[in-house]
Amino acid sequence: MTKPPLSARLMRRSIRGTPPKLHDIGCETRLAVPAADGSTLLTDHYFPLDEGDFPTLLIRSPYGRGLPWAPMYGILLAEQGFHVVLQSCRGTGGSGGEFHLWRNEAADGLATVAWLRRQSWFSGVLGTIGPSYLGYVQWALALDPPPELRAMVIQVGLHDPHALFHPGGVFSLETALVVALGMTNQHRGVRRFAGATLRLQRHLSKIMRTLPLGEAYVPGLGGRVPLLDEAMAHPEAADPHWHGADVGAAAERTTVPTSLIGGWSDVLLDQTLQQYERLRNAGCDTTLLVGPWTHTSALQQGWPEVFAESLAWLRAHLCDDPSGLRPTRARVHVGGRQAWQDLPDWPPAGAARRWYPGNGGALDTRPTAHTAPPVSFRYDPADPTPSVGGPVLSPKAGGRDNTALEARDDVLTFTTAPLTEPVSILGAVSAELRVTVDTGHADVFARLCDVDPQGRSTNICDGIRRLRPAGSGAAEAAPDAEAAADPELDPAPAAIPNTVTVAMSSTAHEFAVGHRIRLQISGGAHPRFARNTGTGEPLATATRLAPSVVTLHHPSALVLPAVTGDPASEPGPGAA
DSSP: OBOOOHHHHHHHHHOOSSOOOOSOEEEEEEEEEEOTTSOEEEEEEEEESSSSOOOEEEEEESSOSSTTHIIIIIIHHHHTTOEEEEEEOTTSTTOSSOOOSSSSHHHHHHHHHHHHHTOTTOOSOEEEEEEEHHHHHHHHHHTSOOTTEEEEEEEEEOSOHHHHHOGGGSOOHHHHHHHHHHHHHGGGOHHHHHHHHHHHHHHHHHHHHOSOHHHHTHHHHTSOOHHHHHHHHOOOTTSGGGTTTOOTTHHHHOOSOEEEEEEEEOTTHHHHHHHHHHHHHTTOOEEEEEEEEETTGGGTTTHHHHHHHHHHHHHHHHSSOGGGOOSSSEEEEEBTTTEEEEESSSSOSOOEEEEEEOGGGBEESSOOTTSSOOEEEEEOTTSOOBOOSBSOSSTTOBSOBOHHHHTSTTEEEEEOOOOSSOEEEEEEEEEEEEEEESSSOEEEEEEEEEEOTTOOEEEEEEEEEEEOOTTSOTTSOEEOHHHHHOTTTOOOGGGOOEEEEEEEEEEEEEEOTTOEEEEEEESOOBTTSOOOOSSOOOTTTOOOOOOEEEEEEEEEEEEEEBOOSOOOEEEOOOOO
């Protein structure tokens, strides 16, 4: 038995906003736990030094067992009265075997529980906790949950790797590069990870402008990364390559009480909300907390709220102490008025309200029908529409000023008049667009923005959808039946508008009096998403670029989740 590593103890002292320590703790490091294939999984064990039967928390990570996991999870939770088992996944952090993004986690999780049963200090009461991929391993374990598993806490968690890499059928380039960087380097230690991060930053601009992409990324990551190559080579969710990758079905049948925590600017928000819906439909005990956070700030600026929520859930279900639970099932932070709102469920009751783009960039609740002429923009992949803020894995995530972006010729905006009363939206946002594309190859990016009285346009939520030529597969847009039935609307068969729904994620936001609601439409957001080359060539090997003209026809619509009633709210911290 030893003290926790000095670096972990120093970081622990810097953490603010967490409960007082209840126990002095000890630590056993580099324990050898057999994986399902017999290889060794290196494991650290943090525990209270006091006598007693303490419940156990299992945390499995591909990112190493040092910073920040040791202080934020190992030390903090042991101080609160838990055995904390912090383990490196197969092929990472010194563990044996070879890492694979999804094939080993369920079996290795069960193998670790079998090892726990042989430990004298294991009381038979088990919980799991962790963010991001540390959430993925929890869902994998929940596919066939051991009887000891009494609670899960999944923070900004993953369950579907394909959806992470290909949202809306478009390759999430920036996210994929950061994921590849983290998976290949973070478990090697802080110094190695920092060096690899600097190398990627030096090469990033060249990667973004060079073709083919499958070769351009290699210098930035110091070599080929199989998980990145495979993700680019298999864009379709139905591809056999992804068989077994999505462990989200665990939520459809689990009875393990599960707390879900997300952020409005988290790259995995949609996955969190999808799992909440599945758990509710299954009748599972669950709660939801969504804050004003990005994927990383949930564990930084948001950590006091995240840790308090997590600890209350674990104590309620592992220690029979429900005193810290809040009375409502859902708690969300409402942007605009910067307040927390407690709700009986998510999303709250309400009806969809449509706002229609019209003449001169107007946006209002009256359908324009066929009175407004179509509007077009030219998307040029040689000068791709840049990404600004949003749910990305970088310090530039979140709400940002879109003014310069919206001044570009390849961005359309439709804006309401200044509001005379507040407009609150809580739920899923989407855009129903009638579009034509001259080449057949294009993406449509739709974004909701809040424009303040000074003209600053701040992004709230967004989404993207790939359009493909007719007959190319399920992702193509559907021909507009009304236009096809009336030749006077569009006499050229090739120009019949397609109707496409762009899912723009979910939000909780209030547009204040004097502010304006804006719908932004463009052909991409680069480098957040890989540019559409316009040629239909495979992503990794494409070498040609071809511009496309995207035309928006009326009536198209922005669909907002209107709210009924006015649930109580309380002041909360601003967006992080």
